[in-house]
Amino acid sequence: MDMEELVAERYDMLPPGQKKVGKYLSSHPFEFSMSTIAKIANEVDTSETTVIRLSYNLGFSSFSQMQKKLKSQFLKSAGALNAVEVENTEDNSQKNTLQGIIKKDIHILQNMLQNLDEESFNQAIELLMEADEVKVGGHLASYSAAHWFYLKMSLMRDHVTFLSEETSPFKNFMEEKKDVVVFLISMPSYSAETLRLAEIAKEQGAKIIVLTDRRLSPVGRIADICLTTAIEEHSKVMISISTVMTYLNLLTSGIEEKYESKIANRVNSVLSLFTREKKVLE
Numbered sequence: 001m002d003m004e005e006l007v008a009e010r011y012d013m014l015p016p017g018q019k020k021v022g023k024y025l026s027s028h029p030f031e032f033s034m035s036t037i038a039k040i041a042n043e044v045d046t047s048e049t050t051v052i053r054l055s056y057n058l059g060f061s062s063f064s065q066m067q068k069k070l071k072s073q074f075l076k077s078a079g080a081l082n083a084v085e086v087e088n089t090e091d092n093s094q095k096n097t098l099q100g101i102i103k104k105d106i107h108i109l110q111n112m113l114q115n116l117d118e119e120s121f122n123q124a125i126e127l128l129m130e131a132d133e134v135k136v137g138g139h140l141a142s143y144s145a146a147h148w149f150y151l152k153m154s155l156m157r158d159h160v161t162f163l164s165e166e167t168s169p170f171k172n173f174m175e176e177k178k179d180v181v182v183f184l185i186s187m188p189s190y191s192a193e194t195l196r197l198a199e200i201a202k203e204q205g206a207k208i209i210v211l212t213d214r215r216l217s218p219v220g221r222i223a224d225i226c227l228t229t230a231i232e233e234h235s236k237v238m239i240s241i242s243t244v245m246t247y248l249n250l251l252t253s254g255i256e257e258k259y260e261s262k263i264a265n266r267v268n269s270v271l272s273l274f275t276r277e278k279k280v281l282e
Contacts, residue, residue, distance in 0.1 A: 008215035017050040026216045033071040108230045132178035137163035139191035146185045153254045156263045182207040186219040
């Protein structure tokens with residue numbers, strides 16, 4: 001289990017001060033692995049004792065042991081990525097820059113495959129197909145990926161809804177007492193609207209599946225199933241959506257494999273309907 005998973009697993013049991021330290025560890029692993037206790041305490045506005053106590057609550061005998069574990073994990077996962085960055089400094093041409101971006105995404109995808117939580121992945125597949133209704137949502141940078149996933153799910157099963165500010169009755173979408181799954185995509189910058197939707201869904205008893213960049217993201221913390229994939233920031237205003245789309249493609253491929261006959265029947269029905277409508281128009 002990596003450090004972010006360890007923090008996320010024990011997060012709800014941590015005191016408020018240690019939660020702040022845990023969130024800083026998850027979102028800034030490199031800085032945490034290289035900083036002193038005093039610097040970390042100052043960064044998150046807490047005491048040095050709180051930083052040390054977090055290491056005990058995470059199962060380590062000391063802060064230095066926790067930091068050593070994090071440093072080892074970070075260096076292992078970042079090694080290939082750093083090699084790409086060093087290679088890119090040798091040639092600043094546009095071609096090499098584009099190659100570097102692709103290599104970074106490939107590195108992220110390789111790590112995603114190695115660290116894929118198969119249990120959560122398979123649970124998500126089953127929930128998405130066995131629920132009475134599936135509602136899909138995402139805002140800002142996550143909107144286009146969410147809409148693509150909605151279209152794919154609509155092809156594979158019925159009763160799929162896309163949630164948006166214009167079309168979604170947020171307050172009463174559970175009023176029919178159905179078994180509802182809400183699938184949300186939440187990537188930086190995180191949307192307050194997505195969090196509000198998740199909170200309403202949680203209150204009304206829906207199962208929440210979230211695809212996000214880290215388990216301690218605002219929506220990830222309240223999800224029933226939290227799926228994660230890293231993202232690459234190409235600049236201060238742009239993030240790579242490729243790893244998000246790859247994860248969604250893995251999900252839909254997994255669904256197609258497990259529910260092959262069921263999906264085949266639905267696709268044939270949809271294509272048959274499309275063919276009849278096309279003939280009418282002609």
